[in-house]
Amino acid sequence: MARSKASLKDIARRLDLSAMTVSRALSGHGSVSRKTKARILATARKLRYRPNMLMYGVRTGRTRTIGVIMPTLPTFFSHLLEGLHDELAEADFTMMLSWSKGHLVGGPDKDEGRFIHRLLEHRVDGIILQPTHDNAPHSYFQEIWNEGIPLVAVDRRLPNVKGDFVGTDxxxxxxxxxxxxxxxxxxxxxxxxxxxxxxxxxxxxxxxxxxxxxxxxxxxxxxxxxxxxxxxxxxxxxxxxxxxxxxxxxxxxxxxxxxxxxxxxxxxxxxxxxxxxxxxxxxxxxxxxxxxxxxxxxxHPNRIGRTAARMMLDRLGGKANLPPQSIEVPPDIVIRESTGPAPT
CATH class of the missing domain: 3.40.50.2300 (Response regulator)
Structure with missing residues (x-):
């Protein structure tokens, strides 16, 4: 039989503390003394406590989840995703990933709007995507604006959209x-x-x-x-x-x-x-x-991914009302054997 999950009340009961004190300690609240916080964390580990993120979302309006829409295309995007993942994970955020078709020409990927809708249904705190349509109007992302969550585009610019961008120069x-x-x-x-x-x-x-x-x-x-x-x-x-x-x-x-x-x-x-x-x-x-x-x-796609994640975390951390930012990562040349002096 599976072992039942420990709750905040279980930890509080074990330590003869209030559930509110336990909750504050586990969420990093500064009002709990260092000694009490250490006791609470030790007991939480012993009881194999795991926070209920659904309840956390109800309580705070945040899920600590970032929606990501990327193409399945080349190694560039796998390195970019690695950077995104690692930077978000270090801040205790989870990445919810949807694959786009990665079209370079024509109109928007027909699945892109559906993916955005599904991510919003899962109450993500923000969306990072590589757009499938450079000329998308601001209204194309209206569902995101209606929810009041930040949007960061990577790799391809959105000149008609008032959102953040991180990519190559x-x-x-x-x-x-x-x-x-x-x-x-x-x-x-x-x-x-x-x-x-x-x-x-x-x-x-x-x-x-x-x-x-x-x-x-x-x-x-x-x-x-x-x-x-x-x-x-x-x-x-x-x-x-x-x-x-x-x-x-x-x-x-x-x-x-x-x-x-x-x-x-x-x-x-x-x-x-x-x-x-x-x-x-x-x-x-x-x-x-x-x-x-x-x-x-x-x-440097890994650097682009990490920079985009930090930009998103900044928006969620109190910089939501600042003007849109655009960061271009400087590229570097890699000289191999396919180039040489001009023929004489």
Missing amino acids: DRAAGRIAADYLLSLGHRCLGHLAGPSGVTTAILRREGFEEIAASQASVLVAKAPQAGIQASSFVQPALDMLSQLQRPTAIFAWNDDAAYGAFQAATKLGLSIPRDLSIIGVGDLEVSRHTSPRLSTIQQ
Whole structure:
């Protein structure tokens, strides 16, 4: 037979204290003496006491749970989730996770609104999500605003929404790539651009062209509008590399697109990096398994996750009325064997 769960009253009865004193000690209230609190905590451990979070929620209006909506896509998000989880766990918060489809183009994921609704039904204290639709209007999240809980977007900005954001300094990622390729002597550069409606892709291209355009010629190629996989970038890269004045180096908006450039170079018999240098963004798993290994821009997703969690905890800790914040984590270059001096 399962052992019955100990309650606050059981602890109080064992120590001849009031249930209110026990409750205050277990919730960290400062009005209980250190000696009494130590006795209460020791007895709670001995009796295997576990707080009833349902009752805690009724009493305080808080569940110490944060709703999270993330894509199932690459290692970037697994590292971001790790950062979120660890930072929230250190503050004694639980993460309730829903997987989105991670669409990059088109309208919102049809499941996103349903997930938001379900998380709110579970009375989460806040929501952290990677949006599926950059151009979502403020009213798209009306259900969240009605509940008066904070929203933090990660990775993709929501320019039309008055909410917090934590992500990569994507414009800096483009600048770093351009500076590096120029330092290697490349003066004809290619860029495999991401979907036109995705802010991360737009900002990376802007940063790249800002630096490169004044010192080199830049050719830009895009995948078909719906294309986000590596295979979608093979033909655009082939077209770019088949031109009379082909680029000697390509900056791809992410590592998957860079892998598409690898495949195109192989089809054309180009040697990497002797004939063509390639650099991506993301430091995804694929970057370590190309041959040669892919140079890339590291986005520090674990740091993004921890920063987003701290931002959420700040909102819940008394900073709810401050203006929306936007934090961009600086990226760093990871130099591997896919980049080298411009061919002579």
